[in-house]
Amino acid sequence: ECQCSTAVFQTISMSCANLKSLSLSKCTGLDDFGLHALGQMIQRFRILQKVDLSGCTDFGDDGLLDFFVAGFNFLSEVNLNNCRCVGTSALAGLRTKMPEIRTLSLSNMNMGSTIFEWLSEGCRSLTHLDISSSAELDDAGLARIGRWCRHLVHINASKCLLLTDHGVSGFFKQFYGFLEEADFSGCIQLGSGTAHTLSRHATKLQTIKLNGLSKVDATSLTALWSAARCLQQFEMCSNLSTTTTHRKSSMPHFSDFVLANAILPVETLTQVKFVGAFQITDVGACVLARACVLLTAVDVSYCNSIGDAFLFELAAHAVHLKSFVGTGCILITSEGAKALSTGVCRDALELLEVN
Template sequence: MQLPDDCLPLIFQHLDCTSDRESFGLTCRRWLQIQNENTRSLQFQIVYPYTMLKTSSSSQYDTHMSTFQLSRLLNRFQNLDSLSLSRCTELPDSALALLPQHASKLQSLHLDFCFRITDNCFSSVASGCSLLVILSLYQCNVTDYGLEALSNSCLALEDLNVSYCSRISDYGIRAISQNCRHLRAIRISYCGNLTGAGFQGCSQTLTYLEADSCRLEPEGIQSILSGGGLEYLSMSNLTWCADVDGLGFAAKLKVLNFRMCEMIGDDCIMAIARDCPSLQEWNLAVCHGVKIGGWESIASHCHNLKTLHVNGCRNLTDQGLQALRTGCKRLSVLYITRCSQISVVALEMFKVARGNVEVKEEEIDCICPHGAFRF
């Protein structure tokens, strides 16, 4: 009790254990006030039928958060930098309208699965929380109008997730890419109306893009690469596009995910292998269009390739594996399974000749980004 007030915040901030931080305020009213003033991050987890405050991982269940509950929490914690309301599926506009008044300093906001929030409310939040750096709207009902409002207010935005937002188009993405010039990462997977054209003239700061199962067009892919700074690109399940011209502009590209891009052929593979010298990880799982010419080009030109995924590639033969065995000198991990034309002998010869390569005969669902790409 004799400790001065300026010592207690330092003690609280240096508590590494989550349970210790959460129980800090149970000591006395004075310590409770210290906890309230120094809590920077808030998210929720459902324990039916009650909502519990958590500071770690999000719940897999829906959270029932009322306007009154959120108001009390925002009044208690007035110095938040990060707030997650993910899976608050019934959260109304009236609740989110509290953010500009009580949480205007927010830099990170997660609204995943908040189905009831409308564009009008989202526009108000964008203007009132203009310091946002990270925003996740996974599977929300946001439209181009909401994205345009966001781009006009949150100019410091660096990380945006609009995956499964089926109501947005290239118009909304164009507003984001033109106005948010600090944008580093964007996720647009399963947005069926996007062709990629909205990225034309995007900032050089854009280094990370997830666009799985989008209807990207060749011109759209060129637009995506127009900034010249892209290092991570995921375009899995691009089954309707056989022409991916323009990747030659991606000189900085390090990670490329083509998983289940069955239409991609040797011409495209050879161009990428030749023109993307920085490539370190390439996922070609279930890419049946890649044949001997593609595998030989990868072996000859991908001098910095460290990880290669070839699971389920029907046209990877013993000859193609032999090319990979003699090339790709920096290869350290090879994911290979369900390759019906690879003989046991050829695979064993690869393992013997390239003892430094970890051969993983197992399935993985998707490419795993390097830590540098996590924001």
């Protein structure tokens, strides 16, 4: 976060011959002329690969388009998160084939659905894509990305409210790669169909985030957990700030049934987050603690049916546990907290929160 004049970027473009990575997040003063200067630097030295422009608000469509045209053969990582000062036309440069680009972040931008067509045409070597909070991303756009961006290992499509189960199914229909991380948190129209689709393509999935998805039933979650043999991190939480009425109807249906019937990823699972999962009790939680001994972080905040028994099991088995958060768990007492703090994880434990 800084304030610079155009002269600064002109100086950088003339003198920094070995610059490979440049972070200008929330930089005030980076206008179209500044981006033009940076584009000239890329063409002059052909070294710059990674650029972070997230949160910048002073440049416009023309400047960003010039920058993409200048760097399409060299850029490998571009972050434009929260750059709401530009529109869809500014990203037309993505339509040009960009053979080196691997990471692209376009979260919370003011762009239309056309961008996802352009992205699938020019950025087919992507491995990491963040298109979260994209108001215009629909099922057709997601399916097109899956068809052409076949090298993806990480996709963040959280808070894309137009997505449905058909979009997730369409994404995988012609996607022949192996995702390692998928985040569909906050896509409130997604249901059990999404979980079933993920379960059929979960061979390499290591991180799954389904926060705020209350339509996913226990049967599909059981199938997903049983199929994800490489699962390391799982999140399925309620967005408590938006559930002031009809709270239980908006909470996740992750339950004892899933933990008792799924084939748990005992050799890989390290982090779980079940905030507001009111159907999990000590019965299911204890199954998790006994089976997944590699857990390092557990968050069961506002799971009101979880008590000391879960902490006793963690104290006996979770030797690597670094963080436990049980905020709002009214059945957890000082006895459980004491047992955890003196258990097998006492040397590893860094955070214990049970207020």
